[in-house]
Every structure is written in structure tokens, then in C-alpha cells.
Amino acid sequence: MITIAVILVSAMLGFLLSNIYYHAKLKSFNDEKLVGIATQMKQFVEKEPATVEHYLDNAAALGYEIYVTDGKGNDQFYGREFRQKDLDKQAVDRVLGGEIYHGVAEFPSKPFITGFFDNQLSNTVGVHLQMGNASYALFMRPDVILQFGELRIFFALIGAFTVGISILLFIISTRYLVNPIERLSEATKRIAQGNYNLKLSTTRRDEIGQLAQHFMTMSRELERVDQARQQFVSNVSHEIQSPLTSIQGFAQLVADQDLPEQEREHYASIIEEESRHLSLLSKQLLLLSSLEQGHEDLTKVRFSLRDQFRQAVQVLQWQLEEKELLLRISVPESIQLYGNEVLLMQVWMNLLGNAVNHLPQGRSIEIRAEETNAQCVIHIRDTGDGIAAEHLPFLFDRFYRVDRARERSSGRTGLGLAIVQKIIRIHEGTIEVSSSTEGTVFTVTLPQM
Numbered sequence: 001m002i003t004i005a006v007i008l009v010s011a012m013l014g015f016l017l018s019n020i021y022y023h024a025k026l027k028s029f030n031d032e033k034l035v036g037i038a039t040q041m042k043q044f045v046e047k048e049p050a051t052v053e054h055y056l057d058n059a060a061a062l063g064y065e066i067y068v069t070d071g072k073g074n075d076q077f078y079g080r081e082f083r084q085k086d087l088d089k090q091a092v093d094r095v096l097g098g099e100i101y102h103g104v105a106e107f108p109s110k111p112f113i114t115g116f117f118d119n120q121l122s123n124t125v126g127v128h129l130q131m132g133n134a135s136y137a138l139f140m141r142p143d144v145i146l147q148f149g150e151l152r153i154f155f156a157l158i159g160a161f162t163v164g165i166s167i168l169l170f171i172i173s174t175r176y177l178v179n180p181i182e183r184l185s186e187a188t189k190r191i192a193q194g195n196y197n198l199k200l201s202t203t204r205r206d207e208i209g210q211l212a213q214h215f216m217t218m219s220r221e222l223e224r225v226d227q228a229r230q231q232f233v234s235n236v237s238h239e240i241q242s243p244l245t246s247i248q249g250f251a252q253l254v255a256d257q258d259l260p261e262q263e264r265e266h267y268a269s270i271i272e273e274e275s276r277h278l279s280l281l282s283k284q285l286l287l288l289s290s291l292e293q294g295h296e297d298l299t300k301v302r303f304s305l306r307d308q309f310r311q312a313v314q315v316l317q318w319q320l321e322e323k324e325l326l327l328r329i330s331v332p333e334s335i336q337l338y339g340n341e342v343l344l345m346q347v348w349m350n351l352l353g354n355a356v357n358h359l360p361q362g363r364s365i366e367i368r369a370e371e372t373n374a375q376c377v378i379h380i381r382d383t384g385d386g387i388a389a390e391h392l393p394f395l396f397d398r399f400y401r402v403d404r405a406r407e408r409s410s411g412r413t414g415l416g417l418a419i420v421q422k423i424i425r426i427h428e429g430t431i432e433v434s435s436s437t438e439g440t441v442f443t444v445t446l447p448q449m
Contacts, residue, residue: 003170007163016111023109030116031105034125037064038140042127045138049131059140063147065119067139068129071096080119080143087121087139095137101126104141117144180208184215196223232398240281243274281415288398288415291422298426302338305376306331309367312348319356326364335369335376337446343423348380350416351442355382371448378444387435395433396421 041059045052056066060079067082069075071092087103095101103124119141129136145152180201187198198219200212250267253259259267309331313320320327337344355365359382366381387395394400399414424431429446 003167003174007166019111022116026116027107027109028105031102031125034104034141035100035102035127038125038127038138041066041140042129042138046130052131060143063143064140065124065143067121067124068136069139070134070136080146082119082121084120084122087124091122091126092137095126095128095139096135098128100128101137101139103139119144177208180204180212184212187215187219191219191222194226196220196226236285236399240278243278246274247271247278285415288419288422291419291426298340298343300339301341302336303341304333305335305337305369305378306333308337308341308345309348312345312352315349316352316356323356323359323361325356325359325362328364328366331367331369331378332371335371336448337376338448339427339446340423344427347420347423347444350420351380351444354416355380355384355440358382359384374448376446376448378446379441380444381439381441383439386437387433387440389435392433392435396431 041056045055048055056068056078060066064078065080065082066078067075067087068078069092071089091101091103101124103122103126107118107123121139124139124141126137126139129138183200187200190198196219198216200216201209203209204212250271254264254267254271306329309329313327313329319325352365352367359365363383365383366379368379368381370377391400396417398418400417421431424444424446427446429444431445432443434441434443
């Protein structure tokens, strides 16, 4: 239907444009040419008046429609009959008076009427004809059917075959385009049902082939996201279930009236510790959720990076002294960051806190910052035992722990680095990690607005 509509609209617009061109350019040229032919007829007839009938019959047979009148009712037609005899008497009188009638050039211009094909008597040219003492008006126009009859059939066949073959080829080519789109539509339904294991042909190099490739990429990404969601739900359930089980069990023990006071206090401390862990977990889950929902209303200010690191070190001062850790800070006073102070403070506290918690006693931590190409690059390096290479790609995943037993017992949730990465991305920065047996380095790159 679209193909047929395109062909019909194209044909209509083509006809309108051609008709406009005829009325604007060709009509006057055609009128001038016909006046020249009529003038030659006039000259011959006036020279050989005895052969006028025979001459005009021959002219009509060669492809002209001719009308001769004396204005007094003596009319003679030669050739095919005019469709409309709409020539007014004033035009006849003017030609009898010696004027030339330009009916072709003066034919009304209408969008859906092409004067070239209208064999009306008014759509002619007229010249004065003098034979002896008698005056006549000769009107003539080409007989289009006689002159172009075979060509008209030929061009009509060309047009019909063109339309028919175009429709056939359009249908074939449309199926070539529609079939892969139908397969994509079917694949969309399967994805909506949760089936991400799709295989689509990606051998085509056109836009549909690119769409199929992007669709396959989207399918794999959706599968990964769905698996991550399921894993996240599983991890959250596990993280909540463990302390809840402990709280429930020890609460039952505490309720025992015969329990010694010392054991009651010990069990109560465990319940308090597990409750604190649940509180921390819920706070970090809420923070992570709020960070993922958007940051359009994030408050940003300009502040000193060195001052912020000093605040973080003051909070961790007792832990540094307890483990006898050496801390070196190399952050120029001139470095200013533009961002959310609270969130970025959480980044430094998390990275430094991880380093402090994992470092053996007597080791060191170095904080170094520099400005390069409108960016601020911060390196936080420790001299710990390093992280195994197989763990590095997963460090920023939620609930991922290198040492699950030790991390769980420490009360940490496994969400810290995931939150850190999200905060850095919100600030349009990046965070990378590298590690060896000589220690671990976290590199944070932030743009300087």
C-alpha cells in the first residue's frame, strides 16, 4: 500500500510540475511555432487558391485540425473533429480584420488541465486568409492523436510496465527489509519474557545489520544486568539473613531467666553488634540507591583537596597510631576541587579506611595528588601484601570480598568500593586499582571545573 501510494503521489506531483513547466515555458513557444506553420499554409493557399481544398485535406491528413470560416456561416472543418467548438465570434472578427489569434498561448492555465492535449477550437492559432475578393479566418492546431498516437501507446506501456515492475521489486525489496525487522520484533517479545539467549544474523553490513549487532549487544547487557540484579538480591538476602539469625538466636538465649548475667551481657553485645551491622548495611544500600537514581540536584562547591584529606586523617588518627602506620601526604595547597564535599569525603574515608584495616602493623600509606590537563589525579598507595590479580576486576562489585570470612567478621558490608565508584562517576571521574606484592594503588581522576 505504501509503494502504491508513493507511485500515485509521485505521478501526481510529476504531472503537476510538468504542467507548470508547459504553461510557463512551452506554451508560448508552441504557439509561436504553430503561427509559423499557419502562416505558411496561408501563403500557399493565397498563391494557389484553386488547390485549397486538396491542400488543406492533405495538411489535415499529416496531423492537423483545421477550421476555415468567413464569419457569415460558411464554415469548413478539415481533419478530426474538435471536441469543443467554443471559439467566440469576437476572435473570428479580429482574425478577419487581419489580426493573429494566439489561442494556444492564451489558453487558461489550470493545475490538472494540459492545454497541449485539449483539441478545443479556442485552443488554436488563427490567421487571416485572403482568396480573391473573399476573406476567411483559418484556425489550426496539431492533431495530437494522429501525430503521437503510436508514441502515446508506447509511452503508456512504458509507464504501466514501470509501475508494475516497480511494485514487484518494491515488494521483494520490502520483504528483504521487513523479514529481519520481524525477527527483531520476535526477539523483543522473547526478551520481554526474560529469554536473553538470542541469536540474530549479523552478517549484513547495512543499517539493519548494525541494528541486529546493537540488539545482540543490548541482549547480552540485559542478561548481565538481570544476573547482577538476581545476584544483588541474593547477596542482600544473605547479608540480612545472617545477622537476623544471630539476633533471633541470641535474643532467645537472653530471654532465658536462668542465664548467668555474664553470658547475658555477652549475648546482648553480640545482638548490639549485629544490629549495628544491619543499620550500616541499610544506610549504605539507601545511599547506593539514591546515587543510582540521579544526581541532578547534587550540591557542588569549590574546596581545598589538602584540607579535606587532613580532616579524613584526623578521623583515622587513633587507628593509624594503634597500628603504628606511617602516613605521607603530598597534596599541593593550590589544588581545588569542584564537587560535593560530603560524598567525596566518603570516598577518601573509604579508601583510607580500607588501607588502614588491611595493612599489617608498621607499614605505610602515601597520598599524592597532581594537576594534569585540567584534571586532578589522586594516588592512594599502601605497602601492604597486595591483592591477587584474579580479584582486581571484581573489587568494585557490590558485596564482593577478597577475604569473605575476615570481612564478615569485621562488620564491613562489601558495598564501600561500589559506593566509591558511583560517587566518582557522578563527578565525571574514574577510579582504577593496581596491585602487586609491594602494595596496592588506587588512582582517582577528577575533572577540575
